[in-house]
Amino acid sequence: MLICSPDPVFQGHLTRLLETIGGYRVAVTAGPAAALQYALAQPPDLLICSHDPLHCDGIALAETLHGKVWVPVVLAAQPWTQELVKAAVAAGVAAFLTSFPAEAELRHALLEACVRLEHEDRLRSKLRESEQRLADRKVIEKAKGLLMERERISEDAAFKLMRSQSMTRRISMAKLAEELLT
Numbered sequence: 469m470l471i472c473s474p475d476p477v478f479q480g481h482l483t484r485l486l487e488t489i490g491g492y493r494v495a496v497t498a499g500p501a502a503a504l505q506y507a508l509a510q511p512p513d514l515l516i517c518s519h520d521p522l523h524c525d526g527i528a529l530a531e532t533l534h535g536k537v538w539v540p541v542v543l544a545a546q547p548w549t550q551e552l553v554k555a556a557v558a559a560g561v562a563a564f565l566t567s568f569p570a571e572a573e574l575r576h577a578l579l580e581a582c583v584r585l586e587h588e589d590r591l592r593s594k595l596r597e598s599e600q601r602l603a604d605r606k607v608i609e610k611a612k613g614l615l616m617e618r619e620r621i622s623e624d625a626a627f628k629l630m631r632s633q634s635m636t637r638r639i640s641m642a643k644l645a646e647e648l649l650t
Contacts, residue, residue, distance in 0.1 A: 470539075471496045472503035472529065473518035478544070478568065482516055485574050500529040511537045514581055518567065519545040519552070527552075527559045534560035538588070540581040544569065604642035611645035 469492045471482050479496045486492040495512065497503040507515060515533070519526035530541040543556050546567035556564065562581040565573060608630070615626040634644045 469494045470503060470506060470512035470515045471517075472498075472500060472515060472524065472526070473544075474498050474520075474523050475518060478518055481568055482574070485569070485571055488571065489575060489578070499524055500526070500532075503529060504532055507533055507537060507539050511539050513540075514542065514578070515539050516542045516544060516565070519543050519556075527555050527561070530556070530559040530561050538592075540585045542577050542581050604640070604645075607645040607649065608641050611648040614648060 469486060471479055471494060473479050473482075473496075483494045483496065486494055495506060497506055500517075503515065503517065506512070515529075517526035517529055518524050526541070526543045526545070530543065533539050533541065540562040541560065542563045542565055543561045544565040544567055545552060548564060548566075553564070562584040563577040565577050569577070612623065612626045612630060615621065615629060616623060619626070619629075621629070630641060630644055630648075634641045637644070
């Protein structure tokens with residue numbers, strides 16, 4: 469768990485709450501540059517960042533992290549405005565806190581961040597699977613075209629031939645297609 473805030477009182481408050489809640493191991497940085505460096509070197513399970521545009525721009529930090537490493541960010545600010553919430557959500561912030569949260573509010577934010585992380589992980593997994601299926605389909609289409617040209621057969625016949633060979637050899641159509649293209 470990483471806390472990013474220039475305020476030592478806020479740092480201490482959160483550290484004590486996190487130890488009370490679940491014995492979390494906490495690292496603390498005083499600003500976004502140090503938090504970014506820390507997160508890139510060893511990504512924490514969660515980043516809690518205070519937001520003060522002049523001293524500690526948590527939204528900019530969340531945006532920067534979102535493009536480099538996946539770390540759920542909980543943003544602490546006072547007061548929350550509609551514009552701030554919109555900007556935070558667009559930056560990928562997972563949950564929100566008031567500046568000095570009570571234990572119950574922090575527990576809720578941690579739960580929300582974990583649930584959002586699981587949801588994003590599932591979405592990323594589905595995206596990777598879809599991208600792989602699309603890549604496989606492209607390779608299969610290319611190999612099918614090569615077979616059609618080389619064997620002078622129809623598209624349907626080329627597909628059936630590839631399917632038959634992949635079943636006989638017990639390999640995927642994509643693997644067979646890659647072999648045909650090399």
